[in-house]
Each structure stands twice: as C-alpha cells, then as structure tokens.
Amino acid sequence: MAQRSAYFIPTNSPWPMVGCVGIFCTLFGAAHWLNHSHGIGQPLFYAGIAVLLFMMFGWFRSVIHESLKGNYNDQVDTSFRMGMMWFIFSEVMFFGAFFGALFYARILSVPWIGGEGHGILTNAYLWPQYSPAWPTNGPANIGGDFQPMGAWGLALLNTVLLLTSSVTVTIAHHALRSGHRGRLKVFLALTFILGALFVYSQANEYAEAYEHLNLTLQSGIYGSTFFLLTGFHGCHVIIGTTMLIVIWIRVMKGHFDKDNHFAFEAVAWYWHFVDVVWLNLFVFVYVL
Amino acid sequence: MAHAATIDHHEDHGAPKGFVRRWLMSTNHKDIGTMYLIFSCTMFFIGGTFAMLIRGELFEPGLQLMQPVFFNELTTMHGLIMIFGAIMPAFVGLGNWMIPMMVGAGDMALPRMNNWSFWLLPVAFIVLLSTFLLPSGAPAGGWTMYPPLTLQMGDTVAFLIFFVHIAGISSIMGAINIIATILNMRAPGMDLLKMPIFVWSWLITAFLLLAVLPVLAGAVTMLLTDKYFGTSFFNAAGGGDPVMYQHIFWFFGHPEVYIMILPAFGIVSEIVPTFSRKPLFGYKAMVYALACIAFLSFMVWAHHMFTVGLPVGAELFFMYATMLIAVPTGVKIFNWVATMWRGSLSFETPMLFALAFVVLFTLGGFSGIMLALVPADFQYQDTYFVVAHFHYVLVTGSAFAIMAAVYYWLPKWSGNMYSERMGKIHFWISVISVNVLYFPQHFLGLAGMPRRIPDYNVAFADFNMISSIGGFVFGAAQLLLVYNVIHCVYFARKRATERVWEGAHGLEWTVPSPAPHHTFAMPPVIEDSQLAHGDTTH
Amino acid sequence: MKSAGITRWTKAALAMATALFATAAWANPEAWQMTMPEGVTQSSHEVYNLFLISFWVCVGIGIVVYGVMVIAMIRFRKSKGAVAEKWSHNAKLETIWTIIPVLILAGLAWPASGVLTKMADTTDSAMTIKVTGYQWLWRYDYIDYMGKQVDKVGFVSRLAKSSNLARQLDSSHSPWDVKSKSGYHTYLLNVDKPLVLPVGVKIRFLITGGDVIHSWWVPDLGWKMDAIPGIVNAAWTEIKKPGIYRGQCAELCGKDHSAMPIVVKAVPKAQFNRWLAAHESDATLDKVSRTAKAPDGKAKTAGHQG
C-alpha cells in the first residue's frame, strides 16, 4: 500500500507516439501484404517492426535511466510488478482461446461430425463416410493424408530444453539475490542459449512436418490447432529469449542488485509462463 | 533517495506548454481522460450518422437510399463503432479522470502506458474506417463477424481483424493500468471497502476486460488464418465447426456487454445518493452484486446461440444461468430505489439521466429475461425484439449513464456550471424520442421482422416509420449535448464550488474546481468524514 | 401509396386496440401487429403462452418498482421540504428482494424447461424434409413420408418475381402493389414454389446450409433453426390447420438476406398425398440430393468441402 512519499509521475514521453506509428505501419502493412503479395504492404510491415523495436529500445532506456537515477519508490516498483503480472494473465487468456478451440474440436465437434450423440444426423446426411478420430483433417481429408507429429522425438527434447532453462533461470535469480554475479552471468547465458536451442529444434520440427509428414497449416483441424498453438508459443519463446539476452547484457553492464532487479524478475516470470504453456502443449497437443 | 527530482517536478502544477508536448506526449490522467471523452463523442457521432442512414433506409419499405450490401456495411460498422469506439472509450475516459481523484492518487499508475492506450484507439479506427475506401468495401458480416459469411468479404477482413487486435491491445493496457492504480495507488485511509462504487465497478470491469479481450483476439486470429492460411477452425469439412467461432466469440461477447454496463452502474450509484442527499443504500451489497454479475457473466454466453442447435442440456443450463443474473441486477435496482426513499430529492440534469437509466435499463433487462426463456427465444432470436432489447440497455443504459456522468462531473472538470435549463431540454427531448425510437421495435420483432435487413414487408411499415422519426429526433437532440458541454467549458459565467453539489461526498469533491493539473503531489491524509462510505458500519 | 397511407393511419387505432386486448392470433404479419403470433402448432401456442406469462410477470414487477420510484419522487422532493434520513441499510429488506426474484425466476424457468424438452424431441415423426439454405434461396427435399422413402421430390424455392421487381433500388414497382389473390400484402414474403406440407402429421426437418449460415423461420410454427454449412440440425412441427404460413431467413447471410422468404402451404392429408404422388411421377424435377449440392448443379461447397 501507498506510503507517504511523493508520487512519481514521469514527464511527457514521445515513445507511445512512436509505438502508435509502429503498430499502425506493422498491421496496416500486414493487412495489405495478406491481400496483395506485392505493393507497399511488405515494406510497410518491416518498417513498422523496425519502428516498434526502436520504440522499445528508447522506452526501456528511459525507464532504466530513471530507475538508475533512483527516481522510483517502492510504489512505482509495485505498479510495474502488477502491470507485468496482469499482462501475463491476459496472455494466458489468449492461449486459452486456442486451447479452447482444441478441446472443443476434440471433445465435441469432431465426434459430432463423426456421428456420435448429438451429431448423428450431421454424419448420416453430410459425412456418411467419416468416422471420428484424432488426429484428423476432417471428412473432406483437407490437405491430403498426413502423419501427426510424434511426442517422443523433438517434442520431448524441447520439453527437456525448456524445463532445464527454467531451472537455470531460477538458479540465476538466486545467484543475483545472494550476490554471486559470476554464477548469475553463466546461468543467465545458459538460459537464453537453451531458449535459442528450443527455437532451433522447433524450426526443425516444422521443416520435418512440411517435408516428410505432409503436416501443414492446411491439414484440417489438427494442422490448424497444432501450428497455431505451437506457433504462438514459439513466438513467445523468441520474445522471451530476446528479453533474456537484453537482461544478460544489462547484468554484464553491472545493472541490478540484491533487492532492486524488477526487470530481471519480470523476464523470469515471463519465462516460467512460456514454460507452463509448453507443458500444456506437450500434454494436450503431442502426447494425448 | 533522489526524490528531490520528482518533488521539484511537482513544484509546478501547470500543464506543459505546446500542443504536441501536452496532448501527443501526455502523461496526465486528466488530459488523457479528456482525449478519451472527445474521441468517444466523435465516434458516437460517426456511428450515429450511420444509424441515421440505417433508419433512413428503413423509413419505408422498398430500397430508397442504398444497395443492400452498403446497408450491411453500415449496420456492421455502426455496431463496431458504437461498442468499441463510443461506449468503451467513454467509460475509460471517465475512469481516467475520476479514479485517481477518488482514491487520492497522483495520476494513473503507469502514465506513459496510459497515453499509449489512448492513442492506439485513433490508430485502430483509422484502420477500420479506411475499409470504406477499399474496392471490397467495409466489412458487412455484422459486428459479430460470424464465419463463413465474414470470410466471404474481400480484402477488408484483414483490416477488420487488425482493428480488433489494436483496439484490444488498447483496452488491455487500459485495464492493467486501472487495476494497478486502484490496487496500488490508493492514499492511506482509502481502504478497499471505503472506495466509491464507481471505482469498484471499474476494478471489476477491468478484470473482465483482461479476461475476455485476449479471447476475442484469439477468435479473430483464427478467422484470419482460416481466410488467408487455409486453416479449418470453422470449416466442418476440415473437422472444425462454424459454431465453434460463436462459442469463442460470445465467451468474449457476453462479458463484453457487462463491461459496457458495470461502470454505468457505478456512475448511477454515485449520482443517486448525491441528489437524494442520503447515503447509498446497502453499499456492501452493491459491491457484492457487481462481483456476482461479473462472475455469472462467464457462464451465460450461449444465450446468444439458442438457435444454433445446441444439445438440450446445454440450452437448459445456459437458460438458468442467464436468468440468475436478474437477481444481483435486481439488488442494484432495488438499492437505488431504497436510496431515494425518505431522501431529499432534487432533479438536476445528472439525476434526471440517472433516474431515466434506472427505469429504462430495467425495461431493457425485462426484455432480456424474456429473451432468456429458450423456447420463446426461438421466436425472438435475430428479430427487432433483440434490437430493442440491446438498445434499451446500451443507449438508455450505458449511453444515458455516460451523459449523466458528463453533466455530473463537468463542473469539477471545467470549474463552470453548465446551463441547467439547456441540460433539462436535452434530457426531455432525448428521453421522449428515444422511446419513440426503440419501443416500437419490440412490436416489429414480435410481429416477425428480422434484424439486419434493409427492406421489409409493408406490414412493418408503420412502426418502422415511427421508429425512424424518433431516431432522427433523438439524433438531432444529441447536438444539444455537444452544445451544452462547449458552452459550459468556454462561455459559462457561473463558477462551480469545490463541492459543486450540495449532497456530494468523497475525496474528488474536496479538491478545487477545476481540479488542478496534478491533483495530489503527495498521498493526502484521508479522514473517513471526507468519504461517502467512510463509515465502515455501512 | 399516399392514399393508402391515410387509410392505414385511420385503421391504426382500431388495430392497436385489437392487438392489445383480444389475444388476436395473426396468421401472417399484419400492420400494427404488436404481439407474437399464436401460430398453428401445439409448440407455437406454448411458446406464445410463455411469451405472455413472462411479459405480464415483467409488467407486474415493473409496476411495483416504478410505482415505488414515482412515490419517492413525489413525496421526498427537497422542494417540498423533505429532509433526508440517515439510514443506509436493512438486512431484512435486502434478503427479501434477493429471495423473491429467485422464486419468480424459478416460476418462469419451470414451464420453459418443459416446453423446451418437448420441442427438442424429434422422435417418431411420420415425415422428413431436408431444408438447405443457399445464398439466396431455399432447397427442399422430401426424404420420407409415412415410413417409406420418397424419391426424386425436391425443388428450390426462390423469391417471387413480383417482389423481386419491387425490391430493386428506385424500382418503378411499389411494394404496396405486391399482393396475393386474397389481397394480402406479400412483398418479400412470397416465393415461386411454396413448401407443401400435410396437416396433422409430425414432420421432422433436417436443416443445413450450403454456403453460409442461414436460419429457417416460420413464426406460425413457433421456432427458427439455424442452417449451418457442414452441420445438420433437427426440428419438428405438427401443423394443426391448413393455410399459408410465411417466414423469412433469420440469420444475416449477405446481400439478399432480406430476400429469401419461406412459404409453407399446409394442406389436408388427402390433398397432400395427391400432390406427392403427382410429383413423384414427375421427372422434370431435379434430383433429390442428400448432400449439400447447389440447386444449379455446380458444386457450391459446405465450407470448402469437396
């Protein structure tokens, strides 16, 4: 709760504006690009991304400066923490939508199309030849025959990678708290290396899927859920890894101390969140 | 600690000079709140102009003004603009202005992000409105964006979906900011159960926003991949299901409608006690009712889908859950009435709008309960009865509450009193014409007129003509609102006192009018006597 | 249409009165109609009663709530020198007005649940019709009747010419001139081929969509059911008295959503049998299709099926 020290209110900042320009270019560009492979869309999109990166750089820079100047009181710190926590919560809900789709398809719509219970007429009159199964690309065999992605190959490896990485990040955190900066640097580095490795083998998995399994985005509901869930998770791993690298650089620069390292914790939380999402993915997308 | 820096930053309480610095780069909750309100009003007029075109086409049978496709575009854009552009930003604007003042905070918890939340809205709506310029035209699949129809639209789909994403990001950041402000920036003495109900209503609304907007983002993202990347989420041939979209959409959609009414409840809970000069009846019950409504709103979504052929069990469950919501909502209505009972009532414009809210929202709630009865909904679904229902809860509900709030707090914002006479004129024209506009739509729906149609059988002619006339008058009347606000801010002579209203209680009424650019540099020390709900025996 | 206008408005008052007091059962939409049609099936009657009950319940609650408000506004106004009291809660009252609504709602939910379960039960029907919605027309296929398969009886049902002419932007034909022989205004409610059904038979409908979602709705039958591509929904009806019952597509389906009406022609059994026999022998009708194939032969897709 608020203690009686003066409120901290940042002075006017240009970065939100830059952010708006960035988001506008990115998504307006993306929209054009989706509709016409040529034209302004693509360049606009990349320009937007660049502006967004510039925005983050500048925005975080000013925040870091203020924090190093010691402008922040505990209240600001708490605000940042709450901000990050609830942001992660909204991310959870975002993944919730896709898990929801997965469960709905597996538990309800696929069996119905296959003629179970409520869907008996649907099956009899529209898809008589279809019997429910998972994985499936639907009665129309959309995208052609395919093989599902196995759980005990790359997926398992990825699970191991991510699990270890969240161990290493925790070790790094303890090292930071107990002021062992050497250990901190090493384990933080380990963490983002593991993250990068994950991204790498995920990429291999996709290549495998497209080249050998004929498992693509077009492979009916299985392909759809598989690629969107793993894909969005992958994006989050990439973001998380980048953040870890940034934090690592700051550590090398000697930022953070025992009791003042919110940025570090925020990234750690995010990394654990990415990890938990993966565990659910592994269980519900690969194993079951 | 180098607090010196922050403190002498607070030495000057004036607004920064220069348009760009003050508005585009603002970190001030009052300026940002003002921008939200101006933006909302602009969108209300754009969406309203579309509505006028809709009512114009429906003025009589046969096509007079436009081709059906354009009509569908107008309907779709009207819905999207009014919901995401007019109502939601208005509440965020009011929250920005009042929450920090009400809890004794210096500003919002994350002022820079606050600025970003706002400026993303114009971006979002540029993306959306730009679709009118596309060869494929604006989206015409309804604000609910059901597949497969929406997937038939051309290039516009991508723009529509990215609009939703940007608006969503904006709202999510806004919600995070409000939560952090309320949970972390309250001055000592402002315990949770002493907060004004408006603050409570926003706290709960913010959680709803955080929980459902990402889900909407997910739903439209699946639309995007279905259209552009050949996925089969909503295509039965690929093992998906068009109905699945509706489930995900309405999991967002129903809480969304409460997002648009809970802050309104909060506003009315501030205004009714003030002009009854009597403390709010059942403060705690009001808070629990809000929480209860929010909780229930997650388990009623399928009442928008009673005709898609759900299993009976599901329809029964969603019917019961939906009806339950009448109970906490009833508690609120009854408590407002009880607050008036044995009070000392006066009827300034904010009170008039608040009372109209209580009466007409309740009426909209009644039609809601009728809709909740599944077999009856088989008849009502997708007719003008539904249109009447949601305009009663949205226009005479949300929009009236917003107008009440504007009249109620304007003196605190501007330091001037608006013209009570003009306010009353605006109220009476609005409240009469709005019923001429929407009440006949109940009859049209019952008689069998479907919604989202540009043309209809002549049996529906008379009530449509009446409704349109009401619509034009109501629309024109809103110009008075704008006039009143501008007149109050720039030309009014009558200065407002600190307390403004005789019966007003709470921290926000102890600061000068107009409130200084930075209300509190230090957390104020709050005595319970200053608060409306300071007496914890309530 | 001007003159028509005047007479319409004069008729208005009277029509309103009937609408309000007599529980007038409209066959098809009428000018100034203010209530739900009672319809011509058991279900539609029960639905109509649910509507009435819930309506009057709400009126009752409204009278109480608004009544108290009005009294408060009259008795406790400052201008009349009312002084505010200080109390701000009363546990007993609050529990009462939490409990009472629960009871009222239970009272509403009970009959509703009964009606719903009955309407959902499509078993032991004596006839099956497959309804497929397309942009922007309906296709009807007679699947079976009295236990035996019907063959080669199926057709599409489009908006009638007269309406189609009148509905064009700045058309020279007035909607007011589109009338049935009986003089009923059928603008946007008439088709080239109505769906012919027997009365007194429990008919099961299998409803699906060929391209986007539509919704098959005839108010006099008491329900609507969405026609969803790739999904088959079932519903049933048993029409009590012969007549012509009109409805419309009730789910936004694009450009001509307002122009794909439904007309059901309910005839006595004997007459229906003759009609069916005639059409079964008639080879000119296009083939029954049990899959969602478009009427014009070229394969429109349920989703991207095919």
Ligand code: HEA
């Ligand atoms: C502010 C927005 C808002 C609010 C608050 C509500 C409130 C309610 N709504 Fe509404 N609704 C919409 C906005 C809203 N709605 C919109 C936009 C749509 C259409 C979406 C679209 O398709 O485009 C819609 C559609 C809609 C449908 C789907 C109709 C259809 O398409 O077939 C249903 C069905 O159950 C429904 C029910 C309800 C109920 C039961 C409530 C309840 O919360 C109402 C509770 C309140 C009261 C009941 C009155 C006060 C209570 C008392 C005085 C106590 C005593 C009363 C009783 C015991 C009855 N609404």
Ligand code: HEA
């Ligand atoms: C969220 C809030 C909201 C608000 C405030 C409104 C406000 C209004 N709405 Fe809207 N409406 C919706 C939300 C809202 N609506 C939604 C969600 C839908 C469903 C969309 C869908 O089906 O997908 C809908 C659909 C809808 C329909 C059904 C369309 C259809 O099914 O085809 C109609 C038809 O009458 C309508 C009318 C109006 C009117 C006349 C107003 C009036 O209150 C507007 C009054 C305001 C103004 C007019 C602007 C101010 C004044 C001026 C601009 C000056 C110029 C005025 C004149 C020249 C007279 N609305």
Ligand code: CUA
């Ligand atoms: Cu078919 Cu609307």
Ligand SMILES: [Cu+2]
């Ligand atoms: Cu709802």
